[in-house]
Amino acid sequence: MSATRVFVARLAGCAVFDPAGDRVGKVRDVLVVYRRNDPPRVVGLIVEVPGKRRVFLSIGRVTSIGGGQIITTGLINLRRFEQRGGEVRVIAEMLGRKVAFNDGSGVASIEDVSIEEREPGDWEVEQLFVRRPKGASPFSKGQSAYVTWREVSEIAASGEAQSAEQLIATYSELKPADLANTLLDLPMARRQEVAEELSDDRLADVLEEMPESDQVEILSGLGDDRAADVLDHMQPDDAADLIAQLPEERGEHLLELMEPEEAEDVRMLLTYGPDSAGGLMTTEPIIVSADATVAEGLALIRRHDLPPALGAAVCVTLPPYEAPTGRFLGVVHFQRMLRYPPHERLGTLIDQGLEPVGADTSAAEVSRILASYDLVSVPVIDEKHRLVGVVTIDDVLDYLLPDDWRSHPEDDDEVSKRATARAQLTTGSIPIPSNARRAADGTR
Template sequence: MSTTRVFVARLAGCTVFDPAGDRVGKVRDVLVVNRTNDPPRVVGLIVEIPGKRRVFVPIGRVTSIGPGQVITTGLINLRRFEQRGGEVRVIAEILGRKVDFTDGSGEATIEDVAIDEKRQGAWSVSQYFVRRPKTSGSLFAKGPTAFATWREVREKISTEAQSAEHLVASLSDLKPADLANTILELPPERILEVASELPDGRLADALEEMPVDDQVSLLAQIDDERAASVLDQMQPDDAADLVAQLPDDRQEQLLGLMEPEEAEDVRMLLEYEPDTAGGLMTTEPVILSADSTVAEGLALIRKADLPPALGAAVCITLPPYEPPTGKLLGMVHYQRMLRHPPHERLGAILDQSLEPLSAQASAAEVTRILASYDLVSVPVVDDADRLVGVVTVDDILDYLLPDDWRSQDEDEPVRPESVRRSSNG
């Protein structure tokens, strides 16, 4: 092994490779079993492979664990992982648990778990990274931390579940799609607890990556004020798609609680049929005047929180500059901006060859335009040629793919040359 001690929270999201260097999947958790007189034994990793399927990889088939990566023998059982009696998931079930120090010095909360390799292929829990409660007058903002061995702590005798706060902290670095998948893998009673601890923006990101049924189910368990705040943080088209699935009375309740500008965008999108350009578009493109410069355009599309598809081009309109805008004059793609000096007026370098789509255009027409002209986005106008939004390639992909594409199983092997179906164990 390339290392003998690993902290489990740092393993979350690490890429798993086979011996040839081909990507197998990502680590989602570590599975352990408790023992009476010895520290918990690591039995394997829970790995997400293509198709969003989670499989079990026995620890004996892990040949190397290094910074940001795990190397396996390449022999992966493609059967979906099912947790057995006595097995415990470290990230989902141990992080955040309360423990007492056996010397009577008080309690603490587990924030990470270290696993050690004692011999080739034999790993066990060696230490807990714990945080004690903050004491009055303490200089520590969250209370002091410490390392404790398995024998130095014991789990508190309590029916209290793992702290959702600590579980959320362990998931803080996951990408939205990975966060959504991790949340949905939790036991049903834990999903709401974790959702309650997530910041509004983070929960909004996760919701956007969930299947519609799971979105509706989760939102149904959240109070109206929180739900409205989360919808405010979502992309307007995603928020509109979700709101459209709710009962009419809750639709109005949530729209009334949302920020007026965000609610207005969602209401506008709800007026269009879902299989039209208006129903597929987002209402937050980058919009500038013809007198704006290349430098101003590049500054706007450089923003870190701007989705890449929206940053591919700038829409140039007459005032006002919020949808529905004044008349659409054209678009300027970022590559064209890169070929002109910073002081150049955007109005002088418009791409006027592309005709905008009517908001009533069919999804098939949108698809044809994007594919025929190799576009990332296409503007959408109303009957008065006012810009109302843009349809991006990811919008049309979401429409074309099956509703359950995020949770579909794939029969495609992870790596045909090296992956065989083998017994789980």
């Protein structure tokens, strides 16, 4: 059972195990990023692996913390850890910092920090264990105390630069789409500087909201290792679209640097035409067995990092349960799960009327299916009837809208264009947008 709150000092030296139970290293520090109004968010652990090499382990790959050990999911990337701008090491940098009590009762130094899991995979700083300096007033509230992050404020030493932390905190409350628009308004040099300061997962979210030309420009300004880390955090279909725009040699090099599991998904997507179901789909739907229960299905769609369109249904297949799966059996919509008791088997609730599409089905046909049956996603299978992914309504909208839709405010002409697009989607007379014409040019 994973702990929901743990003090960072107690994590130092804890063993880290992979899903098979093999020890891969031990924890040396916890990495956080500051936010403007909320406590710092945990982004991962710094783990020492054999050879005294320190590597980064994303907090999203941690499945259990407790009993003096940490369990991870999947393999650990063994590239040497490099701290990004805006990231703070709790043990090495935060412990010992001075804080002032917001009620004016004095100052203290941080001796330990507790982190708490708010949602699965979402950890943040919860409490600080602080100690007042010797000689503090005997009338103060004790020499040591537990306080919440909001009860104190950090004191920056004279001349101490925290610009990176403050910069990231300024943008911390913006949604990825809003942050993308903010960055696009900046001069290129400043935009690149901010991109360098963002954490890998945050930058990945932002790049997904940008036009492809701007994605390429920012990624080209990153070192290869950093660029590969960012691509690891992107949705596979978005990463594939971005790599397809890069020079072939660099794209292949970045694929070699990416996590093997992520790179495999991207390589598969690159084999499909961009105007086909295979080119539009995402390879990470929720996949379960026919024996899984309603309770298990509902637990999976509650994941905080799951896009709403992917949470609208679960896919039922034979093993294996990662794309490409065993034989595809069907989908179960979440609304139907809500109508049945928790112990009901999902195999009995499959929508018998929903047919999957082939990976080579045209984007226009996929669009008509989604519109005709009021769906938010449709499963995609290969020639062996294995599930390889799903196309969501988000994927179709990205395909239908013009490349520069993000950078132009909507006016009367734009409203007219969207009305025309809706009519074309209904009738099937959908023109191929510019981003789909790349297939004819041989660029993907």
